[in-house]
Amino acid sequence: MTNKNEITSLMTAKNILKMACLSGAALVFASCRGQISEKPPVHPNMNMDQQPRMEAQEVNKFFEDKRSMRQPVEGTIARGLLKSDVAYYEGTDANGEWIADIPVEVTKELLYRGQERYDVYCSVCHGGTGAGDGIIMTGNYGYVPAPTYHQDRLREAPDGEIYSAIYNGVRTMPSYATQIKVEDRWAIVAYIRALQASQNVSEDEINDYDVDVNELQNEYKAEQERLAALAEARKPEKETEASVQMGEQLVGQYACGTCHNEDGAEGGIGPTWKGLFGSTAQGIDAEGNTISITKDETYIRESIVAPGAKKTQGYEQGVMAPYDYLSDTEIESLVLYIKSLSDN
Ligand code: HEC
Ligand code: HEC
Incomplete structure (x- = not known):
């Protein structure tokens, strides 16, 4: 039997519960409203979201060889890796x-991808047309020359042999297997093959095609x-005054300091x-005669654009590449700079 008082107290208890629920819900919603927190999110149900795992290369004492990265079981091949x-x-x-x-x-599409x-x-190395005249080969960097593809042996080589040069490398040329995917190698x-065809075709053959x-x-x-005009237009405005x-x-830009110092x-x-400008030294001219060199502006300029013309004794020849592609203003500026290192 419940009396009236008991009923009222029950009612209030219910109300309190309700209110607690409501304010709880309010809290839950409020806390979702775009508030930023640095704390990890509340994650009541873990659902295997976080599990112990090994980092790559981590030590794992469980195995005899202590590697966490396991070798594939002998005689097995992972799915998708059967070649x-x-x-x-x-x-x-x-x-x-x-x-x-x-x-x-x-x-x-394959040809364009190949290009x-x-x-x-x-x-x-092999050059834009495959003539073996790539920029590395023309720069006197001491590389083994890359052959031209436009020779009978390579024209007649089976496709698999060309593929093998990429896949296995060939003598002094390294393999490109890690950089280039199989499809791309082909x-x-x-x-x-297209390059070879393009460089070995007579006008008669072209005339056989329906092209003018x-x-x-x-x-x-x-x-x-059009390309030359584009390149010209893109050239940054050169400062006209040498300085x-x-x-x-x-x-700094050409890293001359790799080989020269200023101290x-x-x-x-x-x-x-240091002290180069105005000094004299024993040298050798292009014919190999011993000469006395006065290191004036003309000599410095010549040393930059044609280092082979005269050699300073005691230094290896042909190490310095000619900077003959620099503009007059740039060369003049280099001369001025080197000169400035001799001003006391
Ligand atoms: C770092 C310079 C360099 C690069 C880059 C290079 N090669 Fe070579 N390549 C060489 C040299 C050097 C040889 C000659 C190797 C020798 O005879 O010792 C060569 C030889 C070859 C040959 C002739 C193989 C033969 O049987 O004589 C082929 C074909 C070839 N390369 C294809 C390629 C292809 C395709 C690429 C790009 C994926 C490539 N090379 C990238 C330097 C290079
Ligand atoms: C890879 C090394 C190397 C780099 C880079 C290099 N040089 Fe040289 N340079 C040499 C060597 C070696 C000589 C001396 C041999 C000779 O006379 O040809 C030389 C000689 C010179 C000389 C004549 C010095 C003398 O006493 O006869 C000048 C001037 C010069 N270099 C300027 C430059 C400038 C300017 C740059 C950068 C734009 C530069 N070099 C970059 C190696 C280098």
């Missing part, structure tokens, strides 16, 4: 002979002119510049 198609992956047939033809469909990848990875092979050679040549010329400041900036220290790759 049973040797022609595609290695460029050889079942007997290990290079395959004659690219094992994927050669489309225009793009070739320009990234190969042109620096794309490059296709592009090299003159029109093509005019198109090419127009494109070259010591500009010279100093160029010395008079001996034993650098190139002669120190």
Whole structure:
């Protein structure tokens, strides 16, 4: 039996509960409203969201070899890594002979992809047309010369052999297998074939195609002119006045300091510049005769644009590349700067 009093007290208890629930809910909602907190979020149900794990290369004492990174079980291959198609992956047939033809469909897209990848990875050495005259080869950096693709041996080489140069490397050329995906290697092979065809075609052969050679040549010329005009327009405005400041900036830009110093220290790759201007030294001219060199402006200028013309004794020849592509103002500025290092 409940009396009236009991009922009222129950009612109030209910009300209190209600209110508590409401204010609880209010708190929950309020705390969701765009408030920023540095504390980790409340995460009542873990749901296996966080579990113990090993970092890459971490020590794991559980295993005898203490590596957390396990080797694949011997005789197994992870899903998706089976490379049973040797022609595609290695460029050889079942007997290990290079395959004659690219094992994927050669489309225009593949060729364009090949061109793009070739320009990234190969042109620096093999050159834009594959003539072996890439920028690294012309700069006297001491690299083994890259061969031209436009020779009979490489024209006749099976596609698999060209692929192998990328995949395995060849003699002094390193493998590019880690940088270049399989599909892209074949794309490059296709592009090299296109380069070879482009450099080894007679006018008669071109005439066999339904193209107007003159029109093509005019198109090419127009494109070259357009590119030259673009390059000209993009050239930053050169400061017209030569200055010591500009010279100093160029010395930094071209890292002359790798070989030259300005503090008079001996034993650098190139002669120190301190006190260089106005000094005299024993040297050798282009014919190998011993001469006395006065290091005046003319000599310094010549040393920058044509280092081979006269040699300072005691320094290796051909180490310094000619900076003959610099503008007159830039060379003048370098001379002024080097000169300034001899002002007492
Ligand atoms: C760092 C310079 C360099 C780069 C970059 C380079 N090569 Fe070479 N390549 C060489 C040199 C050097 C050789 C000659 C190796 C030798 O005979 O010792 C060579 C040789 C070759 C040959 C001839 C192989 C033969 O049988 O004689 C092919 C084909 C070739 N490279 C393709 C490529 C392709 C494709 C790329 C880009 C993925 C590439 N190279 C990138 C330097 C380079
Ligand atoms: C890779 C090293 C190297 C770099 C980089 C280099 N030089 Fe040289 N330089 C030499 C060597 C070696 C000689 C001396 C051999 C010779 O006479 O050809 C030399 C000689 C000179 C000389 C004549 C010095 C003398 O006493 O006869 C001048 C001037 C000169 N360099 C200026 C420059 C300038 C300017 C730059 C940067 C734009 C530069 N060099 C970058 C190696 C370098």
